[in-house]
Amino acid sequence: MMSWLLLVALQTAPPLTLVGPEGPAAAPLIITLQDALERAKQNDVTFRSAVADAAVAAADRVQAKASMLPTISATTQYLGNSPTPNNVLPNGRFVSLDGVNMYRAWGVLHEDLSASVLTGAALRRAGAAEVAATQKVEVARRGLALTVTRSYYALVTAQRRYATTQQGVQQAQRFLTTTRQQEQLGQVARADTIKAEIAFQQQQQAFRDAFVTMDNARLALAVLLFPTLNENFSVVDDLATVPALPTFNDVRQQAARNNPDVGAAEATLRAAGYDIAIARSALYPSLSVEGVYGIEANQFALHSIVVDRPEVGKIPTPGYFVTLNLTVPVWDWGGLRSKIHQAEARERQATVILSQTQRQLLANLYSMYNESQAAKTALDDLQHVSDLAAESLRLISLRYDAGESTALEVVDAQNTLVQARNAHDDAQVRYRVSLAELQTLTGSAP
Numbered sequence: 499m500m501s502w503l504l505l506v507a508l509q510t511a512p513p514l515t516l517v518g519p520e521g522p523a524a525a526p527l528i529i530t531l532q533d534a535l536e537r538a539k540q541n542d543v544t545f546r547s548a549v550a551d552a553a554v555a556a557a558d559r560v561q562a563k564a565s566m567l568p569t570i571s572a573t574t575q576y577l578g579n580s581p582t583p584n585n586v587l588p589n590g591r592f593v594s595l596d597g598v599n600m601y602r603a604w605g606v607l608h609e610d611l612s613a614s615v616l617t618g619a620a621l622r623r624a625g626a627a628e629v630a631a632t633q634k635v636e637v638a639r640r641g642l643a644l645t646v647t648r649s650y651y652a653l654v655t656a657q658r659r660y661a662t663t664q665q666g667v668q669q670a671q672r673f674l675t676t677t678r679q680q681e682q683l684g685q686v687a688r689a690d691t692i693k694a695e696i697a698f699q700q701q702q703q704a705f706r707d708a709f710v711t712m713d714n715a716r717l718a719l720a721v722l723l724f725p726t727l728n729e730n731f732s733v734v735d736d737l738a739t740v741p742a743l744p745t746f747n748d749v750r751q752q753a754a755r756n757n758p759d760v761g762a763a764e765a766t767l768r769a770a771g772y773d774i775a776i777a778r779s780a781l782y783p784s785l786s787v788e789g790v791y792g793i794e795a796n797q798f799a800l801h802s803i804v805v806d807r808p809e810v811g812k813i814p815t816p817g818y819f820v821t822l823n824l825t826v827p828v829w830d831w832g833g834l835r836s837k838i839h840q841a842e843a844r845e846r847q848a849t850v851i852l853s854q855t856q857r858q859l860l861a862n863l864y865s866m867y868n869e870s871q872a873a874k875t876a877l878d879d880l881q882h883v884s885d886l887a888a889e890s891l892r893l894i895s896l897r898y899d900a901g902e903s904t905a906l907e908v909v910d911a912q913n914t915l916v917q918a919r920n921a922h923d924d925a926q927v928r929y930r931v932s933l934a935e936l937q938t939l940t941g942s943a944p
Contacts, residue, residue: 527731529723531650534733537723538646539639548631548638555624555631562624568609575602588805597796597805604792611787613779623772626765633762640758640938647934649719651927654735656712658923663705666916669891670698673908676899690905697909704916737926741933743874746867749940753863756941760859763852770845777837783826791818859939866935873929880922887911887918 529537539545577600588597614620674694680686720729795802795815802815827834891911897903 524730528734529731530734531647531736534646534650534719534723535643538642541725542638542642542722545635545638545642548635552628552631552635555628559621559624559628562621566615566618566621568607571606571608573602573604573606576600577602599796600794601796601798602792602794603798604790604794607787607789609787610784612784613782614776617775617779619772619775619779623769623776626769626772630762630765630769633758633765636758636941637762640941644931644934644938646719646722648931649715649722650733651737651930653712653715653719653733654737655923655927656708656715657733657735658737659920660705660708660712662916662919662923663701663708666701666912667698667705669912670694670701673895673905673912674698677905685901686905693905693909697912701912701916737923737930740877740926740929743870743933749867749936750863752940753859757859757939758941759855760852763848763855767845767848767852770841770848773841774838774845777834777841780834780837781827783824786821786823786825788821788823789818790820792816863939866932866939870929870932870936873925873932877922877925877929880918880925884915884918884922887915891915 577595579595579598579600581598674691674697677686677691677694681688681691716729717727719733720727720731723731793800793815796805797803797815800815801812803812804810891908891914894903894907894911898905898908
């Protein structure tokens with residue numbers, strides 16, 4: 499009786515739902531390649547570091563501009579002086595003060611006028627450094643786009659291979675069943691059944707390997723896309739939509755206008771030239787101007803009596819004074835000259851880097867465009883090969899059913915079809931990746 503009640507309860511109970519820390523399992527998130535690129539930009543360390551460097555460079559430019567302008571500050575002080583015995587001296591023991599109590603309330607305007615400030619070399623140098631940092635952000639973005647594209651289509655390809663090997667297992671299973679039935683009827687030899695069983699076992703192993711490869715590709719992409727490891731997503735397979743390959747002249751013009759590596763190298767060279775100007779400006783005299791307006795009196799008031807001149811009576815305390823300070827460098831044991839030599843060495847290095855970057859751009863341009871052309875040709879050819887392999891398997895299977903073909907031919911046709919489909923998938927990914935590599939030079943997707 500108890501067993502019967504338990505059986506009824508199990509049959510009428512609602513299905514169990516697995517609940518995790520965040521509630522019931524949600525539907526997989528569907529991610530396109532563009533979604534993957536946007537998500538990766540929020541989590542990639544290299545890209546975020548480049549963005550932070552650009553923000554720091556922008557702040558440096560603001561600070562360099564501010565350093566050229568006068569500064570205004572306010573200060574309030576109380577100066578307490580030690581009195582003399584019996585107040586013999588009304589201004590106390592320190593002759594630099596004019597009373598035992600003294601108050602200051604100043605507004606201070608200060609400006610440093612050096613050769614660097616007058617020429618604006620520091621501001622221009624900061625501007626060039628900001629341009630270089632901004633270009634490096636673009637370099638990091640394009641490099642990240644290439645990395646994400648490779649990982650994205652690696653998962654797409656792994657899913658396709660998983661599906662292809664699954665079809666291979668099904669075909670091998672059907673062929674094994676057919677050979678066993680024909681062997682029982684005495685229509686084929688035992689060798690055909692053995693060959694079919696070997697092929698079936700091989701296809702099963704390939705299916706298990708494809709599953710592991712697909713899972714690893716999903717993990718690699720998840721690391722790029724999410725701040726916490728999350729495998730609950732699916733990618734959109736858009737390999738069938740083949741973008742057109744632009745002409746070489748278009749690619750070359752875009753690379754000449756939009757390549758961030760060359761832009762960063764040029765900005766770095768300009769910054770190195772300004773470093774020389776800044777180092778040389780230290781050899782010239784500099785002038786600082788400081789204007790003060792406020793009070794310096796024995797009472798914190800607008801009118802007060804001077805302690806050591808009481809007979810004058812109350813006088814207005816607010817006033818101003820100006821300090822001009824001219825500094826002329828005379829001798830520094832070669833330190834300033836050494837800084838100039840350092841700046842010149844960095845400029846020569848920046849010149850070499852720019853030249854190398856330009857040459858490397860041309861070399862990469864030719865190499866990557868040739869790769870894209872080869873990948874496009876291979877894609878067209880392997881599509882035709884895949885169609886032929888499918889038709890070949892169909893015809894050989896019909897011939898085998900009619901007793902006109904061998905099991906070896908059938909197994910070989912099955913393997914050829916799997917290899918042809920995998921090769922076609924690889925060609926599609928190769929073409930997409932080659933276009934992404936071209937994008938790192940041109941800045942725009944073909």
